[in-house]
Every structure is written in C-alpha cells, then in structure tokens.
Amino acid sequence: MDHNPKLTSSELGVLWNAYMQNTAVLCFVKHFDKNNEDQSIDALIKTALNNIQFAVEGSKQIFEIEKSPVPFGFNESDVNLEVSRLYSDLFALRYIKYISAVGIAAAAVSLELSARTDVRTYFTKIIESLSSQYNSASDLLLQKGVFIRSPIIPVPEKVEYIQEESFLSGVFGRHRPITAVELSHVSKNLETNSIGRTFILGFSQIAQSIEVKEYFTRGKEIAEKHEDIFREILLKDDLPLPSVWDSTISHTTTPIFSDKLMMFHVATLNATSVSSYGGAIAGSLRKDLGVQYMKLLTEVIEYADDGVKIMIKNQWLEQPPQAPDRVALRRNMTI
Template sequence: MQHHPALTASEVAALWNAYMQNTMASCIIQHFSSVNEDEDNTELIQKALYTCNFVVNGVKKIFEAENHAVPIGFSDKDVNLKVPRVYSDLFTLRYIKYMAAFGTSAAAAILELLARNDVRQFFTETSILFINLYNDGTDLLLKKGAFIRSPTMPPMNKTEFLQNESFLSGLLGRHRPLTAIELSHICKNTETNSIGRTFLIGFAQTAQLPEVRKYMDRGSALAEKQETVFRDILLDDGMPLPSTWDSTISKSTDSPFSDKLMMFHTAQLNMISVTAYGAAIAGSMRMDLGAHYTRLMTEILQYSNDGVKFMIEKGWMEQPPQNVDREALKNRH
C-alpha cells in the first residue's frame, strides 16, 4: 500500500503563506507590466509573473487534492491596470530583485520543516525559480549600472583570535570598527527600509481611505528614521554610504492597488524587517548595534500591530489555518 500522509502544520503554513504572498506580488507586477516602458525589463517582468503563477497554481493543486480550503488571497479585484504609473521602471526592476531574494530565503528556510516529498519538491522548484529570477534581476541592474553595492573593505593581512571582551562593546570609550558580517546586515536593512519607504510614499498618495493614507505616512516616516540610524552608523565608522534607491514617484493619485492589498503588503514589509533585525542581532557582536536593532524592532512591531488591528476592523485580515478549538467543541451545547 502506498502511504500518503496528511499535510503537517508546517506544510500547511508554508503553502498558505506562499499563496498569500504570491497572489499579492502578482497583482503588483501586473501593474508594473501594464505601465512598463523599458524594453529591457519586459522579459524579467514576464519571468516574475510566471514565478508567482507557478507558486499560486502549485499551492492550489496541493490544497484541492487534500480537500483543504484554498485561501482567498488577492485577485484582479485588487489591481487596476487602467491607471497611470506610480513608480518608475527602475523601481520595478529593483522590486523584482528584492522580491526574488525574499522568495528564495523563505522557500529555503521552510525546507527543513517539510516531510512530504511532493511539498518538498514544490518548494525546491520554487527556490530554483526565485534564484534564477534574482540572478536575472541582478544581471540587469549591473548592466544598467544601477545595482546598489555594499561598501568595500580592505583585505585582511592575517587571521587572528580575539584577545579580550572589549570587542563586544568598544575600545577605550569608542566603538571598534564594524565587522564584515555587521556591515552586511546594516546594508541589507538600509535597503529594506529604502524600498519600503518608497512603496509607502506611493501608497499614501494613492490610498482611498484617509486612515490608510495616514498609516502609510506614519510608516514612511518610520522607515526614513530607521534608515537614518543605519546611515549614521556607517558614517561614524568612516564607511561610504550606499547610493539611495530610486524613489521617483509620479503625481498620479489613482491607485493601482486596493487599500486591502496595500495594508497587507505593508504588513509583509514589517515582517521582513523584523526577521532581518533578528538575524542582525544574532550576527552583531557590538553591543550598541544590538541595542539599536532591539529598539527599532520594537517600533516596527508596534506599527505592525496597529496595522493588523485596522485590517481586522475592516474585515481585510484573512485568517490563517489554525488548530481545532477543543474547548469550543466541548462547550458547543
């Protein structure tokens, strides 16, 4: 007899998250495709749409085979392809590269929790698609001279071991130079805040509800503040600042996206930032950096929590799959 085990909680969570994230990303990239004027971007945009559709259709197939409810996610009701552009074609390219990097890490991170062969195979193929999309996006950015590189460091002359605990705090009242690992986290988090800030400025300009516009304004101000913290750390260390992300935003106030999609996308950006800050804390040995990340993470969590409450009030927050409420079953009469 062939053994066909039921989906585990980890597998359901991974599939559900992938469906939600990729139906959302598909809407955004469809808008980018409809306003694209850069022929160099056309093939990459189509690859991005193919990747999103591969994930969405793959999740749907597995869920339907298991008689598991397919999430609502996002659809053509959440995107308007008849409105003018909000963001530049260069921002489109950078967003696809950013989305591909996140998709790659998310698919790889979940693999160790997957048991069923078909689910592992699905996420393996998903990882390959996102890796290829990332490499294609990076190659195109390099070709255009628009790839944002992290600062360079002089090569090490020799290897050595730490001799005292001052490496964790400072040297005679001053902070020691950043390690390459700490520097990489700072550059990544600067990039995340930059791309998030650009998105939120456009969201604030085009959102329908005043509450959503206010929330987006608050988020863009928070991202700018946190980006400044990272830039100040680089300046204090005598490191050159990375180029700013292209933040060209049109004057259009016609929204290509529903308020529901914009709020969900903001929640995803918050989640990515919190995850990245957690990794940065683990990879940063300088105590002041840990203090910075802890404070900034707390700010994002508060902002994110307020957004989730608003989405619940509006009936926009789709409930993730959850375990059976045994107490409710026992008290049903």
C-alpha cells in the same frame, strides 16, 4: 500501497502563506508589466509573472487535492491595470530582485518544514526559479550601473582571534570598527528600509481610507528614521554611503491597488524587517548595535501591531488555518 499522508500543520501553514504572498505580489508585477517601457527588463518581468503564477497554481492544486478550502488571497479586484504607472521601471527591476531574495529565503524555510514529496518538490522548484530570477535581475542592475553594493573595506592581512572583551564594546563611548558581518546587516537593513519607504510613499498617495493614508505616512517616517540611523553608523566609521534606491513616484492619486492589498504588503514588509533585525542582533557583537536594533525592532513591532488592528477592523485580514479549539468543542458537547 502508496503512502500519501495528510498535510501536516507546518505544510498547511507554509502553503497557505505561499498562496497569500504570491497572489499579492502577482498584482504588483502585473502593474509593472502593464506600464513597463524599458525593453531590457521586459523579459525578466514576463519571467517573474510566470514564476509567480506557477507558485500560485502549485499551492492551489495541493489545497484542492486535499479538499482544503483555497484562501481568498488577492485577485484582479485588488489592482486596476487601466491606471498609469505609480513607480518607475527601474524601481520595478529592483523590486523583482528584492522579492526574489525574500522568496528564496521563505521557500527554503518552507522546504525545511515540509515532509511530503509533492510539497518539497513544489518549494524546491520555487527556489530554483527564483534563484535564476534573482541572478537575472542582479545582472541587469549591474549592466545598468545601478546595483547597490555594500561599502568596501580593506582585505585583512592575517587571520587572528579576538584577544579582549573590549571587542564587544559598550553601549556608550568609543566603539571598535564595525566588522564585515555587522556591516552586511547594516547595508541589508538600509536597503530594506529604502524600498519600504518608496513603496509606502506611493501607497499613501493612492490610498482611499484616511486612516490607511495616515498609517502609511507614519510608516514612511519610521523608514526614514531607520535609514538615517543606519547611515549614521556608516558615517561614524568613515565608510561610504551606498547609493539610494530609485524613489521616482508619479503624480497619480487614482487608486491602483486596493487598501486591503497595500496593507497586507506593508505587513509583509514589517515582517521582513522584524526578521532582518533579529538576524542582525544575532550577528552583531558590538553591544551598541544590538541595543540599537532592539529599539528599532520594538518600533517596527508596534507599527505592525497597529496595522493588524486596522486590517481586522476592516475585515481585510484572512485567518490562517488553525488547530481546533478543544475547549469550545467540549463546551458544545455539554450543552
């Protein structure tokens, strides 16, 4: 007999998340495809569309096989493809590189949490397709001379062990030079905040709700503040600042994306920042960097929490699958 176990809670959770994330991203990439004028990236955008549609249909099919309700997610009602561009073609290219990297990381975690063969095969194919997509996007950015690189530091002359606890540095006073590992986290978080700031700035321009507009404006200010902090870290070590992301935004104020979709995407950006800051704390031996990341992390969590409240208030937050409430069940039985 073939062994076809039911989906575990982990598998149900990662498939639900994959469906939600990919239906959201599909709306943005469709907008980029509709307005793209750069022929050099047209094939990549078409590839991204195919990869995202595969991810959406793959998770949907597993839900249907299991007779599990398919999440609402996002669809054509959340994006107006008849409105002209909001962001530049170059930003679209950088966004595809960004979502490829985020998608690879998410699919790798999902693969680790999955036991069933069909679920593992699904996430394995996603990792393979997104890896190719990431490399294609990176190659195009390099060809255009706009790939944002981390600062370059001298290659060490020899390998050595840390000799003194002073290497950890204190919270105040003079600090030892930043390590390559710490520098990689600073560069990554600077890039993440740059793309987030550009996205939120555009969102604030087309949002329909005043409350949502104000929320996005606050998010833009937070991203700018965090960018300044990371730049200051580089400047104090006399390191060159990386070039900025293309932040060209059109003058349109016509709604392109639904407030529900934009709020969900900002929630995703917040979750990415929380994960990145957590990894940076673990990878930073300098105490002052750890303290700084903790402050930034707290600010992002508070901002994300306020966003969730807005989504719940407007009934935009779809409920993930959850375990049964045994207490409520017992109470119903006794009535």
